[in-house]
Amino acid sequence: MDPNPEILNLQETALSCFYSGEIFAFEDSLRALEVIQKKGVPEMIIMDHRNLTEDDSLFYRHLDVEKLATPLIVCSENAQEDKFMNFYPLVTAMIEKPLSVSSFTYLVKSISTLQTRQPTHVPIKIPTLLRLGMGHFDLYLKLSDKNFVKIIHKGEPFFDSDANKLFSKGIRELFIKYEDSKEFLKFLEKEMNVESGNTVEGISLAIENVEAIEQIAKFMNWSPSVLVSAQKSVSQAVKILSKNNNIISVLKRRLANPTSAYSRHVGLLTYMVCAFGSSIGWIGESGQVKLAMAALLHDVAVDEAIYENLREWDKRASHSGDKSPDTIRYRMHPFEASKLVKTLDAFSPDVDQIILQHHEVKDGSGFPRALDSVRIGHLPALFIIVEDLVDFIDDGENIETSITDFITWGREYYDSGHFKKIFTAFEEKLKG
Ligand SMILES: [Fe+2]
Numbered sequence: 391m392d393p394n395p396e397i398l399n400l401q402e403t404a405l406s407c408f409y410s411g412e413i414f415a416f417e418d419s420l421r422a423l424e425v426i427q428k429k430g431v432p433e434m435i436i437m438d439h440r441n442l443t444e445d446d447s448l449f450y451r452h453l454d455v456e457k458l459a460t461p462l463i464v465c466s467e468n469a470q471e472d473k474f475m476n477f478y479p480l481v482t483a484m485i486e487k488p489l490s491v492s493s494f495t496y497l498v499k500s501i502s503t504l505q506t507r508q509p510t511h512v513p514i515k516i517p518t519l520l521r522l523g524m525g526h527f528d529l530y531l532k533l534s535d536k537n538f539v540k541i542i543h544k545g546e547p548f549f550d551s552d553a554n555k556l557f558s559k560g561i562r563e564l565f566i567k568y569e570d571s572k573e574f575l576k577f578l579e580k581e582m583n584v585e586s587g588n589t590v591e592g593i594s595l596a597i598e599n600v601e602a603i604e605q606i607a608k609f610m611n612w613s614p615s616v617l618v619s620a621q622k623s624v625s626q627a628v629k630i631l632s633k634n635n636n637i638i639s640v641l642k643r644r645l646a647n648p649t650s651a652y653s654r655h656v657g658l659l660t661y662m663v664c665a666f667g668s669s670i671g672w673i674g675e676s677g678q679v680k681l682a683m684a685a686l687l688h689d690v691a692v693d694e695a696i697y698e699n700l701r702e703w704d705k706r707a708s709h710s711g712d713k714s715p716d717t718i719r720y721r722m723h724p725f726e727a728s729k730l731v732k733t734l735d736a737f738s739p740d741v742d743q744i745i746l747q748h749h750e751v752k753d754g755s756g757f758p759r760a761l762d763s764v765r766i767g768h769l770p771a772l773f774i775i776v777e778d779l780v781d782f783i784d785d786g787e788n789i790e791t792s793i794t795d796f797i798t799w800g801r802e803y804y805d806s807g808h809f810k811k812i813f814t815a816f817e818e819k820l821k822g
């Protein structure tokens with residue numbers, strides 16, 4: 391439910407790219423209530439906060455009466471989350487508007503229990519096609535579930551008259567190929583973000599590796615609440631950082647290409663530090679937000695070219711005899727990133743410490759300061775462990791064996807200081 395038909399449209403399209411169940415979209419909650427009464431309890435409800443509050447929360451009270459165990463996701467542009475959730479305790483998670491398709495998709499996937507599917511074609515409402523003045527994609531007409539025919543080729547215009555002809559035959563939507571859906575969603579997303587003057591746009595993390603996180607989460611037995619909490623911390627971190635003009639311009643530049651090795655590493659690591667933190671507990675939401683901020687910034691001073699061969703550079707930097715200018719520059723990248731953190735209004739020494747220590751190693755063989763495990767803080771230790779895990783996943787062939795290898799290795803390796811404590815807690819959670 392969303393009173394804005396364009397946002398509704400974006401959500402519906404994003405859902406139909408992976409969701410295998412039936413999707414109903416409404417601008418007002420009363421119509422939605424009717425359908426729930428007729429069709430029964432839905433698997434999940436996604437609504438704008440106005441749908442929840444404007445009709446005297448009839449909808450909510452109804453849900454309360456029925457005591458539905460249905461996850462309820464609320465989208466809002468001014469998420470005063472704590473207040474809101476206190477008032478509406480049935481709300482499972484909140485998501486920030488303007489909507490980032492990747493965050494939205496990630497959140498819904500992490501809560502849904504249905505199998506995801508990959509459709510061959512994705513439906514697009516005809517008014518949306520008109521509004522976007524198409525020509526960007528091939529458009530298909532659906533003949534049956536398996537049979538689609540191309541009626542408009544990429545580059546060809548799509549006019550009102552075409553739309554009217556389709557309407558007169560009762561056709562309300564055309565289809566694009568699944569492969570085009572990512573780009574199409576980006577179109578819609580951009581259009582809305584421009585309207586609302588969204589500052590976060592551009593650094594909303596393109597989670598190209600949602601699938602990887604899903605597989606990891608499954609293997610780790612992470613519950614939906616772990617993933618929801620991770621998602622929340624990541625948005626919070628992005629929000630805090632995007633208030634700083636200096637930082638936002640650096641992040642936009644560094645994350646401009648979502649498929650680069652750099653962006654994928656930063657994206658995966660940012661979610662992983664939060665989810666890992668959330669699953670073992672005891673660092674709280676503020677700890678997760680700090681870890682996410684550090685993950686977003688830890689390597690801003692490392693060039694893309696170095697990312698191609700990171701392990702080699704790590705070796706060079708740890709070898710204190712290597713005094714070549716490139717090696718020194720790489721050795722000092724934690725300091726460079728740390729300078730940026732100090733320009734934050736609410737400067738957090740914890741974030742600074744994580745960034746400064748992210749290449750330290752328990753036996754003092756790391757850089758830039760060769761600290762040993764006694765002097766490496768607990769948040770930095772957690773960060774280092776998760777980055778080790780991410781390295782195993784990057785280097786391995788499949789996720790499950792990589793994690794198994796990581797666990798076998800870590801059990802021996804993390805034998806001191808915070809490392810040992812954190813790894814033990816992680817293993818205990820894993821056993822359930
Ligand atoms: Fe890294």
Ligand SMILES: [Fe+2]
Pocket residue numbers: 688689692723748749
């Ligand atoms: Fe680094």
